[in-house]
Amino acid sequence: MTYRNIICDVVPFTGHNGETGEAYYARPAGPGPFPSVVLIHHVPGWNEFCIEAARKLAHHGFATICNNLYFRMGDGDPDDIGARARADGGVSDEQMLGDVSGAMAFLRAQSNSNGKVGVIGFCSGGRQTYLSACRLPNVDAAVDCWGGRVMADPAALNAKQPVAPIDYSKDLNCPLLGLFGNEDKEPSPEQVNKTEAILKDLGKNYEFHRYDGAGHAFFDWSRPSYRPEQAVDGWKKVIDFFNKNLA
Amino acid sequence: MCSYITEKAPIFGSAKGRNGWMRVDTAVVYYDHPVHVPLDHALNIDFVDSRSKERVAVELSAASARELVRRIQAALDSGDAIHLGSGEEDPLHLARAM
Structure with a gap:
């Protein structure tokens, strides 16, 4: 079911350590009850692609919040704030988990929520989605879109990202959808295969889809990596997965 | 790559930005997704x-x-x-010597 009437606002939410941040909140108009989704933005920041993706999910009936992971970095153009975050080594996994948890609480507190909340993320947000699905106790469904560094070289770990998400796989406690491009380098098809093998061994509920002719970020219409055919199919899989697991 | 891997260099110089000329003291260098140039990956430099x-x-x-x-x-x-x-001393060297 789709909703032509949607409502979009920038709203305050309570994130990690009780700090108040800003979030884009797009939801279908109407009494509901609606399932909800937290959309985790990518390294470049709280930008137009992620905001538009939130509106797309709202169009398909999901009350979607895209919280700005960089709200502590000050105001400015999303790309400038993203550059500041990068120079600062990014956000820590603990802080990110606190913010996603706060965004989930915001969604569940809405009077027209059906109580179920999924998480989706793109690129670095895919990694953070995988981590959220393993570390947070109340995620009902998760979609990892080409999350890089789920499997991380130990040399790439640091104080802010101290543990590779794959090492938490035994704690994955919700259905997981993964979408990947076979021409991607991060994650490479080999890394995706290894991740799948681990999930299979652990008996986890997952489904992975791999796309030929696509690399990284093939949903992003603003970049040369955009692959319309694969993106249309991928979005359909996302919507179907959330309908199945959050309705 | 979508990583936070960066190289940072202390610099002494000036750059012209949206508000005119300014002093810059750090160059942040990374090879990752660009925002504007039509490439999947690029060498990006921020003079900050x-x-x-x-x-x-x-x-x-x-x-x-x-x-x-x-x-x-x-x-x-x-x-x-x-x-x-x-005889002109580079201010970056002077700063390091202090």
Whole structure:
């Protein structure tokens, strides 16, 4: 079911350590009850692609919040704030988990929520989605879109990202959808295969889809990596997965 | 790659940004997704004033960046040949010595 009437606002939410941040909140108009989704933005920041993706999910009936992971970095153009975050080594996994948890609480507190909340993320947000699905106790469904560094070289770990998400796989406690491009380098098809093998061994509920002719970020219409055919199919899989697991 | 892997260099210089000229004290260099140049990956440089947080950003193809490295080195070498011994001390060296 789709909703032509949607409502979009920038709203305050309570994130990690009780700090108040800003979030884009797009939801279908109407009494509901609606399932909800937290959309985790990518390294470049709280930008137009992620905001538009939130509106797309709202169009398909999901009350979607895209919280700005960089709200502590000050105001400015999303790309400038993203550059500041990068120079600062990014956000820590603990802080990110606190913010996603706060965004989930915001969604569940809405009077027209059906109580179920999924998480989706793109690129670095895919990694953070995988981590959220393993570390947070109340995620009902998760979609990892080409999350890089789920499997991380130990040399790439640091104080802010101290543990590779794959090492938490035994704690994955919700259905997981993964979408990947076979021409991607991060994650490479080999890394995706290894991740799948681990999930299979652990008996986890997952489904992975791999796309030929696509690399990284093939949903992003603003970049040369955009692959319309694969993106249309991928979005359909996302919507179907959330309908199945959050309705 | 979508990583936070960066190289940071202390610099002494100026750059012209949206509000005119400003001092810049840090160059942040990374090879990752660019915002504007139509490439999946690019060599990106932010020239940053750490006090105001303002930056001047450049996104280059890998081959362009390597060519730029060569040209910068060539320009520095010819500059050294002409101006070596002029007595002008680089403020970056002075700052490091302090």
